[in-house]
Amino acid sequence: MSTDSIAWPSTTAESRPLVDRLHEWITTVDHKRLGILYIVYALLFLVIGGIEATVIRIQLIRPHNDFVSPQVFNRMFTMHGTTMIFFVVMPVLFGFANYLIPLMIGARDMSFPRLNAFSFWMTAFGGLLLYFSLVGANGLYGAGNAPDVGWFAYAPLTSRTFSLGHSTDFWTLALLVSGFGSIGTAINIVATVLCMRCPGMTLAKMPLFAWLNFVMAGLVILAVSPLTAAQIMLLVDRYLGGHFFDTQAGGSAVIWMHFFWIFGHPEVYVLVLPAFAFASEIIPVFSRKPIFGYSVMVGATVAIGFISMSVWAHHMFTVGMGPNANTFFVLSTMAIAVPTGIKIFNWLATIWGGKIEFKTPMLFCIAFLFQFLVAGLTGVMLSAAPFDWQLGNSYFVVAHFHYVIVGGILFTLFGAFYYWFPKMSGRMYSETLGILHFWLFFIGFHLTFDFMHIPGLLGMPRRIYTYEPGRGWDTWNLIVTIGVFFQAAGILVFLGNLLWSYFRGKAAGTDPWDAWTLEWSTSSPPPAYNFSVIPTVHSRRPLWDVKHPDDPDWKYE
Amino acid sequence: MNTTSTTLPRPELEWELPARGRVGMCALITAEAAIFTIFVVAYLFYVGKSLRGPVPKDVLRVPIFYTICLLSSSLTIHAAAKALRRASVRSFGIMWSATIALGATFLYGTATEWHRLIYHDGLTISTNLFGTTYYSLVGLHGFHVVVGLMCLCAVMAFTLVGAVKQEHAERIDVLSLYWHFVDAVWIVVFTVVYVIGR
Numbered sequence: 155m156s157t158d159s160i161a162w163p164s165t166t167a168e169s170r171p172l173v174d175r176l177h178e179w180i181t182t183v184d185h186k187r188l189g190i191l192y193i194v195y196a197l198l199f200l201v202i203g204g205i206e207a208t209v210i211r212i213q214l215i216r217p218h219n220d221f222v223s224p225q226v227f228n229r230m231f232t233m234h235g236t237t238m239i240f241f242v243v244m245p246v247l248f249g250f251a252n253y254l255i256p257l258m259i260g261a262r263d264m265s266f267p268r269l270n271a272f273s274f275w276m277t278a279f280g281g282l283l284l285y286f287s288l289v290g291a292n293g294l295y296g297a298g299n300a301p302d303v304g305w306f307a308y309a310p311l312t313s314r315t316f317s318l319g320h321s322t323d324f325w326t327l328a329l330l331v332s333g334f335g336s337i338g339t340a341i342n343i344v345a346t347v348l349c350m351r352c353p354g355m356t357l358a359k360m361p362l363f364a365w366l367n368f369v370m371a372g373l374v375i376l377a378v379s380p381l382t383a384a385q386i387m388l389l390v391d392r393y394l395g396g397h398f399f400d401t402q403a404g405g406s407a408v409i410w411m412h413f414f415w416i417f418g419h420p421e422v423y424v425l426v427l428p429a430f431a432f433a434s435e436i437i438p439v440f441s442r443k444p445i446f447g448y449s450v451m452v453g454a455t456v457a458i459g460f461i462s463m464s465v466w467a468h469h470m471f472t473v474g475m476g477p478n479a480n481t482f483f484v485l486s487t488m489a490i491a492v493p494t495g496i497k498i499f500n501w502l503a504t505i506w507g508g509k510i511e512f513k514t515p516m517l518f519c520i521a522f523l524f525q526f527l528v529a530g531l532t533g534v535m536l537s538a539a540p541f542d543w544q545l546g547n548s549y550f551v552v553a554h555f556h557y558v559i560v561g562g563i564l565f566t567l568f569g570a571f572y573y574w575f576p577k578m579s580g581r582m583y584s585e586t587l588g589i590l591h592f593w594l595f596f597i598g599f600h601l602t603f604d605f606m607h608i609p610g611l612l613g614m615p616r617r618i619y620t621y622e623p624g625r626g627w628d629t630w631n632l633i634v635t636i637g638v639f640f641q642a643a644g645i646l647v648f649l650g651n652l653l654w655s656y657f658r659g660k661a662a663g664t665d666p667w668d669a670w671t672l673e674w675s676t677s678s679p680p681p682a683y684n685f686s687v688i689p690t691v692h693s694r695r696p697l698w699d700v701k702h703p704d705d706p707d708w709k710y711e
Numbered sequence: 712m713n714t715t716s717t718t719l720p721r722p723e724l725e726w727e728l729p730a731r732g733r734v735g736m737c738a739l740i741t742a743e744a745a746i747f748t749i750f751v752v753a754y755l756f757y758v759g760k761s762l763r764g765p766v767p768k769d770v771l772r773v774p775i776f777y778t779i780c781l782l783s784s785s786l787t788i789h790a791a792a793k794a795l796r797r798a799s800v801r802s803f804g805i806m807w808s809a810t811i812a813l814g815a816t817f818l819y820g821t822a823t824e825w826h827r828l829i830y831h832d833g834l835t836i837s838t839n840l841f842g843t844t845y846y847s848l849v850g851l852h853g854f855h856v857v858v859g860l861m862c863l864c865a866v867m868a869f870t871l872v873g874a875v876k877q878e879h880a881e882r883i884d885v886l887s888l889y890w891h892f893v894d895a896v897w898i899v900v901f902t903v904v905y906v907i908g909r
Contacts, residue, residue: 265731331743341738349731373740379745385744395837398753398847404762404840413749460736 158693183267184682185252190578192249195278197332197649199241202285204645206234208638211602215635217623227619228302229321233284235305236325239421240332241281244561247428248277250570253365253578255343256678258361258674260352260689265345273338280332287324301325302618305387306414306524309399309407314392322393329383333378340374343367352672354506354691358452359711361671361694362445363520365452366431369459370424374622376463377420406475415466422558423462425456429563430497433519438499438517441508441668444695444707447500454493454500461490470538472546480539487537494530498523505685513667514588521596525561532557532607547617549608556603568595568648576662580678583659586709587651591644598640670695732885740892743855747896750851751903752842758908761839767909771831774797778901781856783814785894788863788887798877810890810896811867814860821853852900855893862886880898 173436181186209230213221222230252270256263266271282303291299303311312322347368351360388410390396397403399410438445445451467475467483475483508515532554536542545551568591575583575615609627621627665674675697678683693699694709758767789805825846828834836846866886869875875883 202714211736266735269735337739337742341742342734345731345735348734351728375742376745379742380749380767383746383749384850387750387847390836390843396843396847397837404757404760405843406756411757413753416749419895529719640735 157397164295164519175218178260181271183271185256185264185267185270186578186680186682186684188270189249189253191274192245192277195281198248199237199245199281200645201649202489203234203237204642206230206237208642210234211635211638213619214621214631216632217621217628219620220234221685222619226618228304228617229300231617232301232304232325235655236284236301236329237281238559239305239425241277241284241328243559243567244332244336245277245281246372246567247425248273248336250432251343251370251428252339254574254673255346255364255367256350257577257676257684259347259355260351260672260685260691261346261350262684263350264342265349266342270342271337272344273335276338276345277332278335280328280330280335281445281706283324283331284328284626287321287328291311291319291321291324296506306411308414309405310401311694312388312392312410313400324391326385326388326392330382330389332602333382333385336374337382337462338376340371343371344375344673347371352688352691358449359691359694361673362434362448362451363431366427366434366455367688368433369455370427371463373420373424373427377417377424380413383701384410384417389423394686399694408470410465411470415469418469419466419690420462423557425563428557429522429566430455432566432573433501433522435564435671436515436519436569436573437504438569439667440511440513440519441505442511443504443508444473444670444698445500446503446506447496448694451500454496457493458490461486461493462640465490466622468537468539468542471542484539485488485538491530491537492533495699498527498530506543512591512617514583514585515569515573517589518565518572521592522562522565525557525565525599528643529554529557539612547612547615549616550607553603553606553610556606559601561603565595565599568592571648571652573667574673577673577678579656581655581659582666583592583655584651584661587647587654591651593646594647595641595644598637598642601637601640602634603637605630605637609634633681665697668701670697672696675700730881732882733888736885736888740857740888743892744896747851747899750844750848751899754848754908756840756905757840758826761841763839765832765834765838765841766902767841767845768791770828771905771909772824773905773909774824777817778851778897779898780813780820781817781894783901784810784817785891792880792883795875795877795883796880798833800875800877803883804867807870808862811823811860811863813861814856818853818856818860819825821856836899849904850895852893855896856873859893863890870881891898 155480174447178193182188182191190597192462202641209222210227213219213227213230216222252264287300289299299319299321299325303317303325305321307322307325310316312326318359347360347364357365387396391398391400397405399405399407401407434445434451465483465487467479468487471480471483505520516554530552536545536551536554572583572588575581609630612626612630614621614625614627614631621631663679664677666678667674672685672689673680675689689696691699695707699706700707719743787806787809791803794800794802794806834842834845836842863886866875866883
């Protein structure tokens with residue numbers, strides 16, 4: 155693949171005026187640029203969402219604290235949750251999917267480049283709409299100016315009676331708009347994976363990254379659409395006087411819960427499957443071994459996709475659904491631990507006997523393995539309905555899902571950032587800063603979320619803005635908040651590393667990791683057309699075949 | 712893969728992938744079907760739960776004629792797409808405009824029904840749960856008919872200026888998939904609203 159020798163006009167772009175270059179970014183339909191737009195946009199919101207989390211934790215650092223008012227506290231946890239799920243993790247995952255899938259399957263772009271751009275801008279404006287509520291939503295005096303109904307916005311909190319002004323409308327519309335963007339991107343990923351693969355890349359030879367994102371996209375299509383429908387119903391209730399969730403007119407508040415969690419639980423897998431995808435690419439490369447049990451990994455992924463559609467009501471054990479429904483959702487929730495466990499064993503087997511290189515991406519992935527296991531175990535605990543009756547809506551639950559999202563997803567995401575940064579920017583990151591970031595964040599994470607389980611077990615409910623002293627929660631909350639500052643320092647090192655390396659890092663070259671998937675066969679950063687000649691592949695590790703013509707993989711697959 | 716060959720494997724002789732338009736439309740239809748499912752579930756869940764009238768069996772009349780119109784438009788659009796594949800643009804245009812006429816008739820039917828319900832029976836979206844779920848579900852479907860008609864009309868305009876040719880048959884097929892979906896959803900909505908819900 156001789157793309158390095160071809161001069162591409164964008165190398166002269168530096169000399170053009172700033173307005174021209176900005177215009178190019180705004181009107182771009184190139185999957186790599188859109189990918190980077192998604193990622194940068196998500197990093198911006200990561201900082202905002204992180205500041206909100208810090209405010210929450212400062213408020214809870216000691217009993218009877220009055221750092222923020224109860225009203226502001228409600229807005230903070232609502233905005234934190236909504237921002238992190240919809241405007242940080244989803245966009246950043248879409249960004250990586252956008253950037254990498256065409257490169258990994260040997261295509262020149264996504265199936266629908268313009269739909270891709272449309273989806274990005276829908277997501278982007280959705281986020282702006284949410285934050286515009288800060289200035290635009292003060293409909294009535296004392297009605298609040300940012301959404302304060304919690305990220306799952308249970309009825310009847312969202313009805314006109316209890317949510318005056320327009321803050322809930324901004325929340326609804328932001329999610330509706332960004333939901334269209336998500337569905338658009340998901341359609342694009344499905345069509346790209348099915349229709350754009352290079353010759354020889356059968357589904358069974360596709361990198362696991364593409365497979366997992368393909369299943370993720372399928373889940374987005376099936377899961378975000380119900381959320382869209384529920385948001386439309388909420389808008390009908392709020393603007394047209396409908397009664398979907400109006401208990402005064404015979405409507406049901408519980409059906410909102412069902413509709414929300416039909417979206418909300420598959421959403422967890424929408425977020426975690428790409429994290430699995432990162433781990434499945436990074437761990438083999440830094441263990442110098444092919445992935446263990448490729449076909450089982452694919453099977454487990456598809457199984458997770460299916461089972462995740464039937465576990466939503468484990469969020470609702472405390473509602474009182476009756477023994478039959480409870481039993482069903484207990485069993486289905488426990489069942490999903492099986493394919494997930496298979497994955498963990500496969501990653502361990504990949505590492506086993508490998509020549510492990512402890513580079514920053516690998517460090518994050520190893521931490522992920524351990525932390526995700528713990529997150530899964532607390533998940534199995536909570537899946538038992540009687541246990542959940544005791545601890546539902548407590549800090550134990552908060553600790554559990556942050557273990558999944560931070561300990562699992564964010565850690566692999568950081569790994570992905572370091573792993574693909576050389577490809578995206580053409581420069582190496584600073585390994586020293588990377589390792590510093592890892593340890594700061596690792597220590598901060600464990601200080602915060604390990605110790606958060608304990609006040610939960612001691613009965614501390616989530617979403618309280620303050621608490622009485624002497625309940626045994628004080629010390630734990632102090633430790634939890636101290637951990638936040640370590641995490642914040644880690645994030646600052648991370649952002650500093652990205653910026654410094656972008657301008658000062660040494661050239662990375664085409665293939666700094668001696669990796670095996672197609673994105674490492676083209677220059678860093680790749681030219682707009684990706685591949686001057688569309689590659690033909692014969693195995694799951696096409697670059698291994700190129701580097702080792704004496705012992706190619708296709709002989710064994 | 713033939714592992715007995717020498718160092719380099721033979722290049723793949725055939726490499727056929729599904730058409731992206733068709734796959735994209737099927738994915739979109741899946742997403743839309745999920746949205747409709749939620750509305751249908753809400754409708755069924757709230758059947759008979761309105762606290763006050765009017766109730767479906769007093770005010771709903773089964774729109775058999777308009778249903779036949781919409782369903783037969785699936786046949787005409789199929790005939791149109793088939794004609795275009797045979798390069799007979801003229802019969803394509805005729806069948807295509809028939810589809811538009813049938814779709815528009817259906818919309819007219821919905822409009823008159825809603826007019827009667829609102830002005831004669833006093834049922835609006837805020838009257839009771841029946842009103843809320845009925846107008847939402849039928850309205851969501853009607854909205855999809857409107858979007859479909861707009862697409863059909865755009866194609867019709869291109870046909871009239873002579874821009875539609877045989878080479879566009881593939882794209883017309885993709886658009887007709889959407890229209891078939893809109894028709895199929897009506898079968899579900901019809902069953903739920905006028906058969907089960909009444």
